[in-house]
Amino acid sequence: MRDVAVIGVGLTQFGELWDKSFRHLTAEAGANAIIDSGVDGKDIDAMYIGSMSSGRFVGQEHIGALVADASGFSHMHIPSTRVEGACASGGLAVRQGYLSIASGINDVVIVGGVEKMNDVGGTSATETLATAADQEWEAFFGATFPGLYAMIATRHMYEFGTTKEQLAKVAVKNHANGVKNPYAQYRMEITVDKALNASPVAEPLGLLDCSPVTDGGAAVVLCAADKAREFTDKPIVKIIGSGQASDTLSLHGRRSITTLDATVHAAQMAYKQSNKQPADIDFAEVHDCFTIAEICAIEDLGFVKKGDGGRAVDDNISPIHGEKPINTSGGLKSKGHPVGATGVAQIVEVTQQLRGDAGNRQLSDPHVGLSHNVGGSGATCVIHIMEVN
């Protein structure tokens, strides 16, 4: 397998974008990534697009062809493939693009992620998001995602003594990071008191424990590492590990609801391929769709011992100046969570940090970063480990 580098990244603004359509978002993110990469349209061999539920949100399937068309590539007839794994759709699209270069079949691939969740027809965002859960065993009985993650949180509190204050501190930290990210949906500081007193959503989770409903697009340009210098003189960021795993679709089928085994297995795969250990990871973007999810993630990724995630928050390991910065972008909580775009946007943040392009949220000289993208309540997980030379 060939080495693969990320040579260009692009985002749209994340937020409630009432004046931007689904296809506008894809083209804007893609154009930004192409400009950043130095490639010309004609250099691109293939496209992969992550989108969770364009069919329900905007009444449009066949997204691969749509994005190629909306981006002006239809005359090149390039292969364009949509990949779906609920909120892990973006990370899966990156993995497919990565594999297609590693296999030798492509040299340059653009990977996009997109979701338009506001100003949409049909059912509510919450109802469509629940199609990532098990319709027959969960959603049919009224369990939507805030409720499922509330059960995870409740059990985590029971087993490990995790507190609502610790959950609140995750939100406070991610909002503090998001203030520094010009693309973030919510650029406002919050306090622990404000988080604890926010409207309840599903006990113990309040409004500020939940990631928002977001419109947005993200794109990255991947390239065979040995050709990257033909296009860019920026630092070369390589994907050195890619892991993916699945689990039961429904929460009740798992051996434990406080451990996401898909995270554990995807991480093992990525650590093994990259020959890295959790201690080698300088920083990570993790899937904080709810505050409890970030606490489970840092445990399941091996950054702290199982059950210690809440106490690690008290110990301040995860702010930008902590020993293991988590979600420097603001995370899903503050940057926003356009579900199909999130996994790609995580790769954007890790790349920018590794290149030293992260502005006033830049970490001090990071070498190795990790992205962690989850679908549903943990039935899909995809992880990438990236290194700058």
Place this chain on the structure above:
Amino acid sequence: MRDVAVIGVGLTQFGELWDKSFRHLTAEAGANAIIDSGVDGKDIDAMYIGSMSSGRFVGQEHIGALVADASGFSHMHIPSTRVEGACASGGLAVRQGYLSIASGINDVVIVGGVEKMNDVGGTSATETLATAADQEWEAFFGATFPGLYAMIATRHMYEFGTTKEQLAKVAVKNHANGVKNPYAQYRMEITVDKALNASPVAEPLGLLDCSPVTDGGAAVVLCAADKAREFTDKPIVKIIGSGQASDTLSLHGRRSITTLDATVHAAQMAYKQSNKQPADIDFAEVHDCFTIAEICAIEDLGFVKKGDGGRAVDDNISPIHGEKPINTSGGLKSKGHPVGATGVAQIVEVTQQLRGDAGNRQLSDPHVGLSHNVGGSGATCVIHIMEVN
């Protein structure tokens, strides 16, 4: 890139399956393929699933994890990825599985395709199928697929003198083949007169020019060719060429509406990789969602000259005993068209023919077969060329 073989194939019955759910179909097709392949569940490294619009048809996204779970693989935590490209979803899933083995990352991959189109909630099948067209430029104005293909047919008649009788003969031939396929939805002979006098759908297409709304599943087990003999003593069928291309999502954007450029470009890619020419292809499964689509396909694949597709039907080149048998399975027309399953089911038929397992529709000693799977009105095309040693 490593060589890849198809070592197992499986289907469910195609039809109106009121007593089988979406997840039942996936598990049944997968089990049939696994039994046929000789692999054990633990040998499987990854899964890819093609499904066009499960989110709208059955209110369920996150299909990769669902299928792994429904198939009993959740405890193995294997990577499982859903791929979507409208009616080409199945072919795209095969291509992603193929690439993941060719890259060296996987040895054994199961690829499934599934769609449940009857007994579903929400909008009609026709409305959901129209999400494969351009919602903003086509479907919004009332153009559904019968209408789009009717425009292609009308123009083909105008440019090349193609007749309604020639369209009817495609349906008659595919029904004759479908009678011999125990998995086909419509196992009944029809006549040219019956086709010409069927209820009009969109002039010049009548009811018997149109593929039906179908429930069904299909699966194949792919394996690194050099490991295939560890599992099976059946003839080894290799994928020797894989091509994929895109085009404008809407029909009006094309340089011609009687040539599907995505087919032309995907075919070039597959012919080049396999070092084969159209004349080397012994038989093909082509995407006859409408009768006119089969006529365009045999032209765009290079089997006959552009414009000669209708006359080739008169010349009887495409029946089972013709010089270039097309759709020995019965095609989408008679076998049925569960949209996400179709591209995988085509691989099943090509494999069975090449292995000599096609029962009373078996061709005489074929060596090279081709599958041609189209999304929408031609915005996505994926082609595989397969050879038996």
